[in-house]
Amino acid sequence: xxxxxxxxxxxxxxxxxxxxxxxxxxxxxxxxxxxxxxxxxxxxxxxxxxxxxxxxxxxxxxxxxxxxxxxxxxxxxxxxxxxxxxxxxxxxxxxxxxxxxxxxxxxxxxxxxxxxxxxxxxxxxxxxxxxxxxxxxxxxxxxxxxxxx
Numbered sequence: 001x002x003x004x005x006x007x008x009x010x011x012x013x014x015x016x017x018x019x020x021x022x023x024x025x026x027x028x029x030x031x032x033x034x035x036x037x038x039x040x041x042x043x044x045x046x047x048x049x050x051x052x053x054x055x056x057x058x059x060x061x062x063x064x065x066x067x068x069x070x071x072x073x074x075x076x077x078x079x080x081x082x083x084x085x086x087x088x089x090x091x092x093x094x095x096x097x098x099x100x101x102x103x104x105x106x107x108x109x110x111x112x113x114x115x116x117x118x119x120x121x122x123x124x125x126x127x128x129x130x131x132x133x134x135x136x137x138x139x140x141x142x143x144x145x146x147x148x149x
Contacts, residue, residue, distance in 0.1 A: 005049040005052075005053070006049055006050065006053060009030050009031055009032065010030075010044065010047075010049075010050055010053075011053070012029065012030035012031060013026050013027060013029075013030035013032070013041070013044050013050070014026075014050060014053045014054055014057065015057075016029035016030050017041075017044075017045075017054065018054065018057055018058070018061075022041075023038070023041025023042055023044065023045055024037045024038045024041045025037075025041075026041055026044075027040045027041040027044065076103060079099050079102045079103050080099075080103065082099055
């Protein structure tokens with residue numbers, strides 16, 4: 001038995017399941033008969049030893065990901081430390097601005113590239129007298145001229 005509790009096929013099932021997240025497919029990849037792959041896959045997921053092994057491997061993957069990928073807080077701390085740390089040669093003004101720039105980007109204080117604001121307003125005009133109707137008619141005619149150009 002691999003891992004002390006699981007058979008070799010069960011260990012293969014666990015690894016395949018972590019790759020594809022599909023019990024039937026994991027059963028087929030592990031070498032179980034294709035006709036009974038769905039049933040065996042479902043049964044395997046209910047077995048405590050297999051569930052424990054799946055959780056153990058997921059936890060390892062999560063820890064490995066935490067060790068390799070910096071969080072936003074870790075990046076902020078790193079840039080802040082770089083900006084504050086006294087150096088044998090003092091940082092130039094350009095270095096300090098670059099560190100502050102990185103921190104601002106992490107805080108989303110500003111964005112690179114254009115900011116697109118859509119303004120979809122509807123204006124309702126209520127006409128109450130003949131003079132206003134005449135003025136609105138002239139504006140409407142000018143609008144048509146601009147649209148056709």
